[in-house]
Amino acid sequence: MPDPKGSHPQAPDEQPEPSTLPDSARSGITRRGFLKGAGLTAAGTALLDGVQAFSSETAAPATNGVTELGPGPVPVRLHVNGAEHTVEIEPRTTLAEALRINLGMTGTKVVCDRGVCSGCTVWLDKMPVNSCMTLAIDAVGHHVTTIEGLSSEDRMHPLQAAFVKHDAMQCGFCTPGMVMSCAALLERNPHPSEHDIRHAVSGNLCRCGTYPKIFAATMDVAGTTRNA
Amino acid sequence: MNRFSIADCSSVDAALSQLKDGAVVKAGGVDLLDRMKDGIEQPTRLVNIRNISGLRGIRETEQGLTIGPLTTLAEISDHPLIQSQYQILADASGHAATPHIRNMATVGGNLLQRVQCWYYRSSDFQCIRKGKDLCFAFDGLNQYHAIMEYATCPSVAPSSAAVALLGLNASVELSSAKRGKRNLGIRDLYVVPDANPTKFTVIEPDELLTAIVIPKPAPGTRSAYQKYGEKESFDWAIADAGVVLEMDGDVCRRAVITMGAASPVVRRSPQAEAALTGKSINEETARAAGKVAVEGAQPLSGNAYKLDLFPVAVYRTILLAAGQRDRDPSAAG
């Protein structure tokens, strides 16, 4: 949960300095990067590592079992792509907003903002969820994986490579959400059928019509043939 | 979304202590955030129960199943026991909303979600369910609205879990700090808009949904749920049906037929049930039951087509439950 003791005492409107971040995150982050929203790379962490169900990093709640937050900004620790980040956010901030605005990780797209297009798909632990309908504070204590965390600086996730190989994109705006949805499917089912893939992305909207190639790319990684 | 403070609770007692002064419970938050983003609800204080571990999980008991209200739809639909013995619930949970929403949305939230009527969901329309005196659907666009039991408001019951749980004769446990616990059947959880349009459920402001209890099905029970939309990829139901059949060999000893998108509150169809009771299940009897399921229905200006759809949804789901037909590939969800 959000850290009520405020171990990262930034002023509410101040961006966290790189020094407040763990070493593993530093290489990918500069203050300029934050401000320009340049996007954070995975900072060399392997994001397909084992992901725990619930992190023990949750702050201890107050003794009566209630932790009071907000309505003003509160410091919150988010575990994103293998690195810890502290952000100052209001409780109403969605995970998508925290990622995109506070952390400058703009790979996650917001399209419908109502949980019906899955453009904003990220993983909470390894489960794909809509970050537009998740409050950032509800991501505390979980491992958040974003599209930026799926690849490292020099190596794409096999599915990302397959998306490129099969031209499974046009304008590219739905692509991060599609990749996160299909990659999550492969995590829990390494050999999906096309039927499985269609169902796994049945909440993801693409307006350019890249679906056939998304199916093909995912099937390619799954190592199964179209009619399997 | 408006600004709000949040009381993050780690236990039921903690949550109950916070249910005061207009505070609103947030579990998965999907429907609540939706309403807040649409500006039709602006609570200034949320009680976050999402992290109360005791409210999550599926437990088999002597009497049947107890499901924590924070159990997600995905967890329910993936559960082996539910898949084998409570197929109707696995179907309903597994075909609600989108795959990602099913990972986030809780079964409690699904039961308690508000209607999807586009007038209700728009802050531009101050309708009878928001305490005003107009319903816009009667003279407006109503193709997705109710065909029965809608004198005051023709919005339809949105919860597919409710269609399944009503079929399974489930009950819910409500807890209050002051008044303790009470148990209600699924049908009694909901307030019919004719009785009170602004109250969607009987849950009082100081109450929390703390358990869902499902009795063990009688031996020989088979069940299924199917939902039809305009789309196959995620869509709200334009017609749906839940079917529970207690079979005695080939003969149906008892049938429960439930429907969601026909009326403002989830309903059983006594006519359809009667049509099956004591009969063997085949296409003819299933179609006969489907036909009577819309008896007495009165469509609005834009939804007469539902009179055709519901009988089909009902007969096909009966056959699906009876194992005489595959799941319809064009069913939604």
Added chain:
Amino acid sequence: MTKPPMEDALVAQAAAPTKKTVQMPIGVPGYTLTEESRDVPVTEPPVWPINKDLKYVGQSFERYDGQAKATGRARYTSDIQLPGMLYAKFVNASVPHAKIVSIDTSAAEKLPGVRGVHVIQHVLGNAVLRNPALDPVKYPVVRYAGQPVAAVAATSPAIAEEAAALVKVRYDASPFVVDLDKARAPDSPQVFPGPADEEGSAGGGGGPRNVSQTGNIHGPAIHRRGETDQGFKDADVIVEGHYVTQVQTHSALETHGVVADWKPELLTVWASTQGTASVREELAGFFKLPLTQVRVITEFMGGGFGAKFGAGNPGVVAAALSKKTGVPVRLMLDREEEHLSVGNRPSSDQTLRIGAKKDGTITAIHLVAYGTAGCGTGAGCSGPAANLYQSASLHTEENDVFINAGPASAMRAPGHPQGAFALEQTMDELAVKLGMDPIDLRDKADTHPVRRVERLVVRASDLWKSRNPVASADQGPVKRGVGLAQSVWYRFVSMNSAAEVRIHKDGSLEVLSGVQDIGSGIKTVMAQILAEQFGVPPSQVAVKIGDTNYAEGPNSGGSVTTLSLTPAVRDAAWQAAQKLLADIAPALGSTPDDMVLVDGEVRSRSGKFEPVSFRRAAAKMTTSQISVQAKRISDYDPKKYLTYGGVDVAEVEVDTELGRIHVRRVLSVHDCGRPMNPTQVISQINGGIIQGISYTLLENRLLDPVYGLMVNPDLEQYKIVGSREIPDIDVRLVEAYIGQSSTDASGIGEAAGVVSIGAAVANAVYNATGVRVRRTPMTPDVVLAALRAPAQGKELA
């Protein structure tokens, strides 16, 4: 330094342009390939052979920015964050028709975090109001719910949203109309009041036609070709039908919007646009700035489909707010605004009559069409009727009907999906009446040489062969059917298409243009062209586009981009290569005409020097950079090959109990001239098919009839197909050479299935059920109503 001989030659040519005669491949390889001669400027590069003889062009190279898109690194306008940037939000009209009495922004301005407010004021200038009752007018008349009236800029999106809600607008409401039929009635409320205009004169050509206005109707715009009266007299069979299509919204995933950074010396705008040049031109025009003082950047954009041209209200309001506040301002529309205020595909209500002789010769086509583009124009839909079967006599009347709804904007093949839905179903019906095979009928009626080949491909396909010519042949409630329809689009060329090619001394290559990649993949194609010219892999070419600092690129609409820009790119590359060879020839002891660039090497034809790698050759340049800019020249033979198109076949399953249609398979046979990158072309055609199916089966902008507000301005109740509705799509590209430019490419965005798939699906539904569905979207209520209608009989389909 003495000038190298080639440069002399180029200078001489520029002074006195001359033509050369070249032989070009013409027709479809494997079917009709031949050669024709063309007189072309002598500066044009050598004629390319057909694709199979090229190394890079015509091959499916990986999308240039595929990795950036797959990894989330691609930065779109909505991702731009600048230091101190404010977030702006529109205040939109909540009523469909009104005069604004007052706008009170004081409460919004007081909200902490709010830095600027902009109210959209009426611009009167020299104008005299047509309706004096509106005088004095401080604010524009509200003509649709959702029309922007003001905007606020604040330090966070949440504050901007709160502030927008605090702006109080008082309206003097006017009667309104949101229904096409009601708007046509004489007593309807008027969307644009004032005196009616003079009667229109028939016929086209020679100037803006004087189309009349009566009430809410702008029209008819009449177009005639030959004598339809005689044509119908000559006909053995006449079929007539009434067709209705709905309003569709573009629903691009990235909404409209900009980030504007107004500095005294330069206005920089990141825009989600299909035309960097159009945004610059409009901002400069609106703010009366020289073009040099406006820079527009579109590195990535999340879809447009025709709606994203010009600065629009988001552009000018964000720029005004940035000017006012002194800091950058981001103004991205929300999903609701995207549905309401930035365009849509107009509806149509068409009565179409076709006459034909027994042998299938079409004698006459008569179309009367009404449609609404909201409070704008553009609902015409006669394109297919006028251009698919050109030997028939023709009479079309098109009428725009104003209603109080957001204005239309161009949407993927404007007018054509609507028109083809009626025309190609009527042709199908005609085939039934004549007892002809639908392909035989079109072979008789359609003379287009490439569609003729496309029909051969269809005829030979398993899908078409699987079609049962007897309609409604299947027993049981789920019936299968197969149907086809044809499409047409036009060869528009944007002459404002230029590119610069740079060769650097380190051997690296760069191509630059202001053009934007809207997802069609022009970046990749540009790299392929340089690769073909210089003999290096496309991955070694740097492509820099989407910035008005570069040579002006075409606005990407109407399928103009590839066919307009690629010749400029090729010409620039060719000329740069000639400059390079001329520059390094002395160092290699050779002459330019002895030298060739191939397989990453510079070689001597006569063996004057050993092959040298491109990199080492470039190192011999006498300057650090060679740069050539070229612009599009006119088509080589602009009188020829004005249209192109395709044939689409759909296989459907109709669940006759539920009224649900599922499209199982699609065969899509299309012409885009020389396919530059077949994989990317196929992606676009997949997209056209899928968007067309979505339009045909689901999408519908729904306006409440009593209050005039859209009830489904989201992506939940505004229904777009998803993964489970996607058919198996088999795309066959028909390589068609027409000898028009140095690349001989055509476009594909519009012709790509979106025009014809609706009618193909409808014809397949007829083949399945024996019933015609003449209305979109074909939702269960519509399909069931058609199935319940008095029996139409089971005929040969």
Added chain:
Amino acid sequence: MSTTTNATQPCQCLRTKNPYGATPENAESWLPGIQTSSSYWCLRTMSPAGPDDHYVHLARCVPGRACYEEREK
């Protein structure tokens, strides 16, 4: 092709999707688009209503309209 070229210059504030394009027949001139299926807007108002509050269209934004502005030659 059902495009129409124009003899009289429309107002310089009239805009449509492709005012900067050209057809093969008329390569260098201002292209009004396919008139009946083109949506028009006014540069001054960024809307389909001109400054005089009447709709903008190739057939309307012609000399004689009060807000007409001649295109610079």
